[in-house]
Amino acid sequence: MLNIALPKGRLGDKVYSLFAKMGYDCSEFLEDTRKLVIENPDSGVRYLLIKPSDVGIYVERGAADIGVVGKDVLLETDPDVYELLDLNLGKCNLAVAARNGYVEDTERTLRVATKYVNVTKNYYKGLNREIEIIKLNGSIELAPILGLSDVILDIVETGTTLRENDLSVFEYVAPSSARLIANKSNYQFKSEEIDRIVARMKEELL
Amino acid sequence: MNFSGTLRRDEQVSLELRALYERHGYKKFRMGKFEEYDFYARNRDYLAGSSLLTFTDLDGKLMALRPDVTLSIVKRTKENQSGSEKLYYTENVYRAAHSATEYKETYQIGIEHIGKVSPYTSLEMVSLAVRSLRLIDTGSLISLSHTGFLSGLFENLGLSAAAEKAVRTCIEGKNHHGITAMTGDVLTKQQADAIFAAMDISGSFRECIEQAKAMCRTDAMRAAAEELEMLYDVLGELKNNIRLDFSIPSDTQYYNGLIFCGYVKGVSRAVLSGGRYDNLMEKMGKKGKQAIGFALYFDELERFLNTQPPEPLDACIIYDRNSCLSTVADTVKLLTGEGKKVWAAESEPEGRLYRRLIRIENNTVKEEEGNA
Numbered sequence: 001m002l003n004i005a006l007p008k009g010r011l012g013d014k015v016y017s018l019f020a021k022m023g024y025d026c027s028e029f030l031e032d033t034r035k036l037v038i039e040n041p042d043s044g045v046r047y048l049l050i051k052p053s054d055v056g057i058y059v060e061r062g063a064a065d066i067g068v069v070g071k072d073v074l075l076e077t078d079p080d081v082y083e084l085l086d087l088n089l090g091k092c093n094l095a096v097a098a099r100n101g102y103v104e105d106t107e108r109t110l111r112v113a114t115k116y117v118n119v120t121k122n123y124y125k126g127l128n129r130e131i132e133i134i135k136l137n138g139s140i141e142l143a144p145i146l147g148l149s150d151v152i153l154d155i156v157e158t159g160t161t162l163r164e165n166d167l168s169v170f171e172y173v174a175p176s177s178a179r180l181i182a183n184k185s186n187y188q189f190k191s192e193e194i195d196r197i198v199a200r201m202k203e204e205l206l
Numbered sequence: 207m208n209f210s211g212t213l214r215r216d217e218q219v220s221l222e223l224r225a226l227y228e229r230h231g232y233k234k235f236r237m238g239k240f241e242e243y244d245f246y247a248r249n250r251d252y253l254a255g256s257s258l259l260t261f262t263d264l265d266g267k268l269m270a271l272r273p274d275v276t277l278s279i280v281k282r283t284k285e286n287q288s289g290s291e292k293l294y295y296t297e298n299v300y301r302a303a304h305s306a307t308e309y310k311e312t313y314q315i316g317i318e319h320i321g322k323v324s325p326y327t328s329l330e331m332v333s334l335a336v337r338s339l340r341l342i343d344t345g346s347l348i349s350l351s352h353t354g355f356l357s358g359l360f361e362n363l364g365l366s367a368a369a370e371k372a373v374r375t376c377i378e379g380k381n382h383h384g385i386t387a388m389t390g391d392v393l394t395k396q397q398a399d400a401i402f403a404a405m406d407i408s409g410s411f412r413e414c415i416e417q418a419k420a421m422c423r424t425d426a427m428r429a430a431a432e433e434l435e436m437l438y439d440v441l442g443e444l445k446n447n448i449r450l451d452f453s454i455p456s457d458t459q460y461y462n463g464l465i466f467c468g469y470v471k472g473v474s475r476a477v478l479s480g481g482r483y484d485n486l487m488e489k490m491g492k493k494g495k496q497a498i499g500f501a502l503y504f505d506e507l508e509r510f511l512n513t514q515p516p517e518p519l520d521a522c523i524i525y526d527r528n529s530c531l532s533t534v535a536d537t538v539k540l541l542t543g544e545g546k547k548v549w550a551a552e553s554e555p556e557g558r559l560y561r562r563l564i565r566i567e568n569n570t571v572k573e574e575e576g577n578a
Contacts, residue, residue: 185471
């Protein structure tokens with residue numbers, strides 16, 4: 001039995017249909033259930049539905065053999081896992097955004113609102129810029145509007161939310177998309193199974 | 207005396223490992239729990255960026271709790287001593303936990319061979335690594351690798367230091383798309399193909415070593431492949447637990463030559479790691495000395511080994527104040543004499559299970575059902 005951690009939500013649904021096409025289907029998945037564990041003994045898979053930011057932890061600690069998670073989360077949590085494949089799904093950018101017409105005052109400490117604390121730290125460390133991090137868990141866009149922060153560092157997909165709030169991208173930090181990851185120890189014991197999935201998935205994504 | 211009912215499984219394994227190493231002539235080495243901070247600060251490169259747990263000694267010197275055992279062993283090795291030393295240790299080390307918000311105490315057992323490393327020494331090390339893991343689980347695996355293989359490849363590719371570091375990170379993560387993203391910009395198509403070929407070498411030793419031999423571009427790579435194959439060929443029935451995998455992390459500051467990592471099914475991280483570390487010996491001023499060793503990490507193993515709930519007590523003896531002291535003492539003596547585990551007190555043990563309940567009231571002994 002292979003344990004697969006999927007992020008709850010739209011990306012998870014997309015990834016599930018990919019697995020289903022490859023023959024790892026689970027009819028229960030499409031039903032509107034609140035179950036967090038769904039399995040199909042015939043195809044030998046068990047899907048775990050997990051909050052996206054926790055997928056890395058489940059895989060790193062071996063509760064799931066493989067999982068799908070955004071590169072943004074991998075950059076933030078830096079789990080010790082194999083990153084086997086870029087699924088090119090859920091594409092977006094990690095970017096710094098500010099109010100339209102914002103001009104950076106380099107003499108002051110920059111106040112950055114974000115939920116990506118580690119990404120933010122590393123990015124500005126690379127620029128040698130002194131910053132103050134304001135950790136928020138949602139509606140990050142509000143922070144610069146209210147003057148809580150100078151800029152935000154967040155994921156930008158289409159830019160609609162930014163536009164509607166009179167914000168725009170100030171600079172790009174890193175591109176992100178969904179990645180297939182695997183536990184390093186479990187991979188040693190299930191490498192054939194996992195390699196088969198990777199190969200099939202590559203074909204499916206062509 | 208048999209301690210099987212007293213020792214936890216991890217303690218038993220720890221003793222079995224010690225017996226295994228003693229049988230092969232390794233001597234137990236015991237060291238202090240802390241050293242001067244300066245010693246670790248100077249050798250920071252080898253501690254993989256781990257933060258040290260420091261405190262001030264009575265005379266104002268800054269001290270640090272030991273984050274690594276090998277460094278301390280290498281430090282006390284005498285440079286001018288000829289011949290070899292075989293040592294093993296069972297020690298706690300103190301490092302920042304992976305989540306990096308607190309320090310963690312980790313129990314480690316390891317062995318080191320210092321002096322002259324012959325092909326037999328390498329064979330003995332790998333055999334002991336396999337047999338150590340077999341004591342824990344017969345289906346465990348050891349992945350072999352050799353730093354010379356990737357070093358040889360990079361020598362041939364001629365990349366900048368920054369590019370080499372980025373490529374090594376991708377190899378350790380089996381990250382093909384990371385290499386693809388660098389192609390055209392940092393890497394040429396041919397360079398990327400060579401890296402892919404090396405990355406894909408992971409799995410059953412026999413197949414993989416053929417792949418490896420086929421892609422050798424330099425003498426260093428050929429020598430690495432030959433050394434691995436020669437070693438594998440004489441491992442006999444231990445071959446079943448061996449894989450080849452060039453993606454295992456190979457810190458070239460520390461290691462040179464054979465390296466290996468061990469995995470136990472059901473434990474999420476590598477539980478054993480080791481290899482040849484002449485580089486470390488030289489950088490620490492022990493010129494001309496060779497060394498090889500490995501360590502087993504018990505942090506996650508401990509949970510893996512102790513899945514059984516604690517055994518219930520055999521009997522719980524509850525006495526009241528009117529009972530004669532000797533009646534209680536005799537009952538306890540009788541049962542413990544039979545090798546039973548007994549609890550005797552005026553009240554029941556909290557949070558523990560017992561098979562029989564013996565009540566001594568007004569000097570009469572009554573027996574009841576236990577709660578187990």
